[in-house]
Amino acid sequence: MKKGHLLILLFSIFSTISCSKKNDTKPGDTNVVNINGTNYATVKIGTQTWTAVNYNGPGGENYNRSLDNDPVTGKFYSLTQAMAITLPAGWRLPTREDADKLLLFLGATKDINNNVQGDAAVSTKLRSKSGWSLTQGTNDSGFNAYPVGLAYNAYEGTGTDTTFWTASVGPFSFVQYTLRITNDRGASLNFVTVEYRNYINSCRFSVRFVKDN
Template sequence: MKRTLLTLSLLCTILFSCSKKNENNPSASLELNGRSYPTVKIGSQTWTTMNYDGPGGIASPRNDEYDYGKYYSEKEMLAIKLPDGWRVPSKEDFVKLMKSQGELTIDVPEVTATDADGAKVLKAASSWYLPGDNSSGFNILPGGYYQSFSKEFLEYKGMAYFWTTTSGPALSIDPNYYYCFRVSGRYSSPGTGSEPETGAEVRDMTTGDNVIWYNIRFVKDN
């Protein structure tokens, strides 16, 4: 009887340990410019789980407990030097990330999107107006973006924006457009203003003339 209980106890311990090990699929950190960035394995990719906070950029003015990293111009984004294997994500990298978390709801040249459930697992469980559960470990915080001509930070707590290196969308008349990865979690204004707006998408809404400054994440293939 004691041996049976010992065996069951050992089995439960092993199963619990494996479950904890696979939770969010943690992996080694990325060391860059004297700073350590935690990473997580999601599907066939490894992603940093903090926004880049290296040389250049504009620091977030948010005076709270969350680390939003810095906001970078297009030129700064393209000039970042990374260790072998790592890269600033392309449009296809973010599409692969979304596919790994659920079905796509839109997939056309201008925008590829997933639904609220696909976004929920990518968003942090706090700070958002409409928070996620961060079950993927990606840990997106709603830092919004910086607009250089008005010198203001916009969409704080409601949206998150990240650079991609993919430019020139098929239907754009401006060859300097870049795709960005945008995640929403807010209440939209139409009608009563209380309608939930939440989702994740890659879309061609970024001008490449240093007007808009976004956050940056890094990715590599497993």
């Protein structure tokens, strides 16, 4: 083979490998993003990259208003606090559409009202391998949702539930779309859904961020 042809062949192989690596969006690929001085693990899921741990930055409140912060669970934030968090370029508080895209990639479906909900198989892929009161997740997606519960006027759902804010307002001004993952009272309520919540001024939920790959 001539030298010129060999160089062209090698360049072609290198380019193919490089493009393959660049476009690889399989669940499980991890990296980090620095948000307000703290590194957070990230994971590629489909055409998106998500933070793979709950936000634990300034503001918010520790679980059960504890004085001791637990970086595994992160903090709970009001909607106002979540919307005000400063993020690196490209990153954002997820919208309803972002949450829908995540669930649909993992196998969820839309109902007749165009709402996205995943069954136990989808929930299991998103849930952490420990901490859940009933069945543990497989975390096949790398999202690693830990069952920290949620907070209204009191704390509830620890071990069975976790809810994340989105930036999308619901069908009425006093409700907000959220991403909810649950494993409550058996398989019939082992699901994940994008749904809107009422009484948002008294809600404190966990926070994740997303960007496009």
